[in-house]
Amino acid sequence: MRVLHLGKLCPPKEGGIEVFSYDLLEYLNSKGIRADLLCFGDKTFKENYKGFDFYSCKMNIKINSAPLSWDFIKTFKEIEKKYDLIHVHSPNPLAEFISIFSDKKVVAHWHSDIVKQKLTYFLYKPFQQMYLKKADKIICTSPQYLNTSKQLEGFRDKGAIIPLGLNPRKFEDNQNDKNLKEEFEKLKNEGKKIVLSIGRLVEYKGFEYLVEAGKYINDNTAIVIVGGGPLFHVLKEKVKNLELEDKVFLTGRADTINGYIKNCDIFCLPSITRNEAFGLVLVEALYFGKPLITTDVYGSGMNYVNQNGITGFVVPPRNPIALAEAINKILGDANLYNNFSQNAKERFKEFEISNIGNRIIDLYKEILNRP
Template identity: 35%
Template sequence: MKKILQISNYQYPHIGGIEQVARDIADSLLDDKEIEQKMICFNEDAQDGNYLCHRKETMHDSVDGVEVIRCGCFAKVASQSLSFTYPSELKKVLKDFGPDIVILHYPNPFVSSFLLPMLPKITKFVLYWHLDITKQKILGKLFHGQTLHLLERADKVIATSPNYVDGSPYLSQFRAKCEVIPNCIRMERLTPTAAIYKKAELIRKENEGKILCFGVGRHVPYKGFTYLVKASKLLDDRFRIYIGGKGELTQSLKEEAKDDPKIQFLGRVSDEDMIAYYLACDIFCFPSITKNEAFGIALAEGMYFANPAVTFTIPGSGVNYVNLADVTGIECPNGDVRAYANALKTLADNPELREKYGIAAKQRVIDKFTYREFKSRINDMICRVRKQN
């Protein structure tokens, strides 16, 4: 029996990109009866059905049949949770569970400071690199030495795109250890029902004759929705732009768009509504602008529904690995509002080009970013790490 411990930032019912990848990894390994799994993370206020979590509480429960140790938090500094119970819980699970492989989802500097001295030399260590620390520049400099130690200790470093390996000042120094496993979409979650198809038809009927553009994500600076709002002001009235999600910038985005009837904010959208808009739209807008957007699951989902994508060029980000310029959509100079508007006009004026890019977009997702492909790569990687000397 091989034992695997994942160290994630949080876990379901808290929803985020890193958390979903950790859950996908756990799901990918469930079929192997020779593998026993556990996961440790911070706790966070979140609820989904019967799952109810409180940030300050340390608790053990399970997700998809895998035990999850949630460590209560007393504060959050620079997006990093802090916990009194984490060191003791980590020490206990390393000793009592005795994992053969530890998978650390990076960045997580607070946990790394405890993990490095605690991790037995015989334990295989996989560093799952989601993104560089870019937003908190002081924090990044403070933990520079720690980050190098993590990479030196790692038996394998997983990146989500070749672009990130090339663009990261850290990963580019450790190419020999790096392996690319792209993030995945869960196709079963995206399967439309009859009710969803009907909802998509209603959206189209309400906007008959219009070019529908759809974008969804948290309303935070790096997601770039302000550039989409600005681009809309340069478009004519044939366009309708729907923006889903919420966040710290929601109110300022609404204020910026108040005189533009082409834009409608949807708020937080359910899975059913999101699929309906994926089906209904003509163009998928993904205006992220920094490497904080390391991959773009929503981008892959939008493309899966045969929608051409419009993105910005983000050096070192996987966004431009998911959406290929002039193959699955259009890529614009970063932050160039006029170029973004012109890209939307180009696609609006050329239905054949929209269809060509849309077909290629769907095929790229099917070929590269499905759960089936992800599961195969994860199991293969774990098998090779187990055999490493």
């Protein structure tokens, strides 16, 4: 079996989708399936990475986060005949568009709706509908997202719920502990309980509410937000104005995040819209047995990963007091903490790349065995 994945970033660049897709491609090849990646890069070339080949295609322009590349189209037409199946990681308008005209069977991997680009989406929608009609199966990462996506209306019968997964081997490198920022190390040495959040500092992540929660958490607790983005200085100013410099810390971007997750006490994702389609970082926190706090965002897969009352708490979005109460409750009850921690480690097994990869292989076989 030979499968061509159409993605966005080329190795070693990693966003959430890429972290998952590289692990998946590596696993598929380890199981004897030839799975390669067509992606966008700074120049056009072919290379091998972690056991799979990838075709980097020079990006010519990016329109509202959608990369466009003549080499992407050209390379696809040159290599598609070598493959039995096309696996498209969406949203990716150019990849979706060219798959419409392929004579191969197509899997649409629906990581997220197109949310922000409303005008562009209005123009693109007819082609998206053609792509979804062409797709033999649509993989959604949670039942919540499949059932609430307006863009998938009329195509839910093609849906297959397969969450994102990760290779646990990536968490075994103890060198990550040596890359922690000074503020984090200082809090650890002081014996503070650390509530960690990681992500790009943009509005939908809801970090402003986590900052405000700092007013209500216990004195022996600190909130650490790791990440960069356009709201970095806005959030820094908010911390200062609320006089929370001794409780809330923004570290900026980090080269690696495993060490932060391993050494925190609770992991929190305070997102406020369904732009947070899944929250792969939550799966990383499960591996380390960290209790989770997420928000009850309609349609988001966060609360498919985090099971309320089992692996942590789900609280209302945009509610600093609810966030703080959940933090204080978990850290104030050792039995509750330990139960959540053990359940988190057990829950991670559902997201191991071997389990996810095997389900995707079964889906491939089902599609290819159809007349």
